Structure formats: C-alpha cells, structure tokens
Amino acid sequence: MRVSFSLLSLSLILIVLVYTVGCVFAYLYPMAYSEQIILYAEKYNVESALIASVINTESNFAEDAVSNKGAIGLMQIMPSTAKWVASSLGKDYKEEYLLDAEYNIEIGTYYISYLEKYFGNEELALCAYNAGQGNVKSWLSDKEYSKDGKTLDKIPYQETENYLNKVFKNYHYYKNKYK
Numbered sequence: 001m002r003v004s005f006s007l008l009s010l011s012l013i014l015i016v017l018v019y020t021v022g023c024v025f026a027y028l029y030p031m032a033y034s035e036q037i038i039l040y041a042e043k044y045n046v047e048s049a050l051i052a053s054v055i056n057t058e059s060n061f062a063e064d065a066v067s068n069k070g071a072i073g074l075m076q077i078m079p080s081t082a083k084w085v086a087s088s089l090g091k092d093y094k095e096e097y098l099l100d101a102e103y104n105i106e107i108g109t110y111y112i113s114y115l116e117k118y119f120g121n122e123e124l125a126l127c128a129y130n131a132g133q134g135n136v137k138s139w140l141s142d143k144e145y146s147k148d149g150k151t152l153d154k155i156p157y158q159e160t161e162n163y164l165n166k167v168f169k170n171y172h173y174y175k176n177k178y179k
Contacts, residue, residue: 031177032061033074036105043106044113049177051075053108053170054129056082057163063101072098075108082107085114123164127155130163134142 012016023043033055034048041048058076061066071078072095077085085107086093093162097103116135121134128136139145145154 033101034106037109038101040106040109044109046109046116047111047175049171049174050167050172051105051112052177053167054108054126055105055114055164056170056174063097065106073108074101075104077104077108077111081111085111088114090178124152126164126167127152127160131157131160 002054013020033053034052036049037055037103040046040052055061055074059074063074065074065076067076069078072082075099079098082095082098083093086097087113089106089110091103091106098107103106112129115133116122116129117124118133119128124136124140127139136152139152139156140149145156146152155164
C-alpha cells in the first residue's frame with residue numbers, strides 16, 4: 001500500500017512538472033502566426049524556424065509592438081525599410097500596415113531573404129537586420145572586425161551580439177517545431 005501511494009505521488013509530481021515545463025516553453029516560445037510564417041518563408045526561401053525566432057526575439061509575437069527607435073510590428077521593421085521592401089515587391093505601403101501581422105511577416109521575411117542573398121550568410125543577415133546593412137558593410141571592411149572581409153570576427157555592437165545569440169537560441173527550439 002505504501003509503495004503504491006509513493007508511486008501515485010511520484011506520478012502526480014511528474015505530471016505537474018511536465019505541465020509546468022510545457023507552460024514555461026509555451027510562454028517562452030509562442031507558435032502564433034505559423035501559417036503566415038510558413039507561407040512567406042517558403043515564398044522567399046528562408047527557414048520558417050528562423051522567422052519565428054526573429055519574431056520571438058523582436059516582439060515576443062506582439063502584433064502591435066513599437067520600439068523606442070520606431071520599429072513596428074511583429075518583426076520590428078523600420079518604416080523606411082518597409083517602404084523600400086513594399087516598393088520592391090510592388091505592394092502598397094502605409095505605416096499602419098506594419099501593424100497587420102501578415103503584411104509585417106511578408107515584409108520582414110522578404111527583407112531577411114534579401115539580406116541573406118546580399119551578405120551570403122545567415123549570421124551577417126541577422127546582424128544587418130538588427131544593426132543595419134550599412135553598419136555590417138562597414139564592419140566587414142574594417143580589419144579590427146573582419147580579417148577576410150566576408151565574416152565577422154568581432155561584432156562591435158553588444159546589442160547586436162546579444163540579439164544574434166538570442167535569435168539562435170530561439171532558433172534551436174523552433175527548428176524542432178517547424179519541420
């Protein structure tokens with residue numbers, strides 16, 4: 001009787017623990033907008049898990065997020081960048097469109113795709129997404145930050161280094177969800 005009570009208690013503890021861990025992961029790694037993420041990731045040849053990771057890092061999936069620097073929406077896109085991307089895609093642009101999840105995901109995903117093609121790798125694309133394309137070009141031409149002009153040996157902005165680390169941490173989780 002004592003053994004069965006202990007097994008029952010242990011089972012209940014395990015159930016509570018699994019539920020709690022599941023709730024923590026659901027909070028840390030939301031799965032909202034997965035249809036739109038998959039659609040635009042496929043359309044622009046970017047990994048869905050990467051887009052989900054960027055959204056999590058940028059806004060924690062808050063559609064109405066606005067940064068103190070003026071970046072807007074899920075993917076925290078600067079209006080000037082969004083205007084350029086919309087023009088490149090032949091889409092209408094109004095700043096308030098960036099608060100629409102689908103529009104924001106398409107614009108942001110296209111921009112990441114563009115940066116990946118421009119720089120030739122994901123890490124530089126993400127650095128440019130965070131710090132700006134011009135900054136990354138400048139870093140690559142500076143021997144202090146890049147010995148070969150193609151990769152970064154050192155990221156001069158701590159914010160960008162932290163951003164990159166967080167996106168890749170999130171990516172490791174999301175790549176198992178977006179198979």
